[in-house]
Amino acid sequence: MTRSGRRKAFSRFVEVLCGASVLLALVPLFLVFFYVLSQGFSSLNWNFFTKMPTPPGEAGGGMANAILGTLYLIAVAALLAIPVGLISGIYLSEYPKSRLATATRFTADVLNGVPSIVIGIFAYGLVVMPVKHFSALAGGVALCFMMIPIIARTTEELLNLVPGTLREGALALGATRSRAAFSVMLPAALPGIMTGILVALARVSGETAPLLFTSFNNRFLTTKLTQPISSLTVQVYTYAISPYDDWHRQAWAGALVLVAVVFTFSVLARVVTKRLERMHRT
């Protein structure tokens, strides 16, 4: 083989290798998707979304409480995490070299890597212990600790991509530093930040461990912050380790709904980003 022939063959080999790696990464995703779909879809019906859980053996129960509970927990977590995450992100980007920023950045990265069960224990100590019972608030707090570092770091990185000349433009018109950050820099980075927030939501909506001993579980529908609340993940876990076949089927259906929720957030992230970006250009 000639020299150039060898180089072409090697190039081809690397291309194939890259393609194969991508497929390899996608295979588990599709397997999970299809398996959950095939197992869960048959148990999915209107009752599943509207009815409360029934005792084992009694047909027709659903997971209305868990579906609502998951959405409720995510909303609580988002309400707590978005302001804190956004504002810390702005601080990190506006004063990148300050000692506090360096410490915060490091802390956020460490927090991001802390196992979720540890976050759950922390929220247990912080919110559950003092009042001596599980609550939706505790679950929201645990999830918010997982969201804050993601939102803060995404916000920081996206703000850094906004040209500094915009800040100068705002300051030159008599804006204060914070005014410039909130009214010019933040809107300019918003499409990306929205993606970051939705990715963080998608991430925490699939968490079980932090909820196990914070929001715990509840067989009834509740919207009280101070009461334990059901969630899809914990419900799926509870049903999956139970000995009853119809509960197993319900667990599969729950898993399917959970995947759909996460998937929706991811798709939403893409759509929102596209739309907002279009507003910024042309």
Next chain:
Amino acid sequence: MSEGNGTVVEAPPIPNPALRPPAPREVTPPARPFPATARVRMETRGLRFFYGKTQALHDVSLAVPEKSVTAFIGPSGCGKSTYLRCLNRMNDIIPDTRVEGEVLLDGNDIYASGSDVVSLRRRVGMVFQKSNPFPKSIFENVAYGLKINGLCRRSELPQRVEKALRGSALWDEVKDRLHSTAMGLSGGQQQRLCIARALAIEPEVILMDEPASALDPIATQKIEELIYELKRDYTIVIVTHNMQQAARVSEYTAFFMLGRLVEHDRTEKIFTNPGQKITEDYITGRFG
């Protein structure tokens, strides 16, 4: 050693030159190439500027008369942009920088401790080298300064925006798409939008940092015509690399070199009969 009788003999103080207050600097008053009746809008006395340990400006004393155009020329890195940015304290946001000397706006030192930087920047507007419209609508861009400073009632906004856009000769081109994004405008239009944005808050002085350097000749011409119009109402200070531009638009020209003000005179004089050899060398293209 002196424990015996309980008295301590104090050593005489060692004079430490670093602790003595700095001797007042001899500051040469700025040249006044304009008629004695002209009112001075901005003036610097012995202005020095430091980036960390590097001194970028050496004792610059300069006076800018109102309702005129003063151009700063000089080779890259000569400090003319740094000087311009001292006039509205834009350098404040650069960490590890230091200013010495005085910058006077209508006789008041803008670097004095009680001086309010926000109201200063409202009076001294700025247009940047690269147009920097906010990623908002055309209307929102012009209304921004009015809104954040609370300069007019919401109902007056449309009139004020229109006035500013007319002032920057952009109104006819954008009046039908005020609410579409400013990012869709051409480079020259964006720069005129930035001028409109600065005009909207009705500053007294407008600083322009190479406002046409990124534009094509036709857009440049429009900006120059605009500057010519604006000087009836505003005091304009413009930094430019383009000497023909300085000659065309300005009445007074200051030549900067290595962080020093070499010469400041009527533009006509600078370009036909400069007082310094080095100015002549620069203008005739012998270096730079």
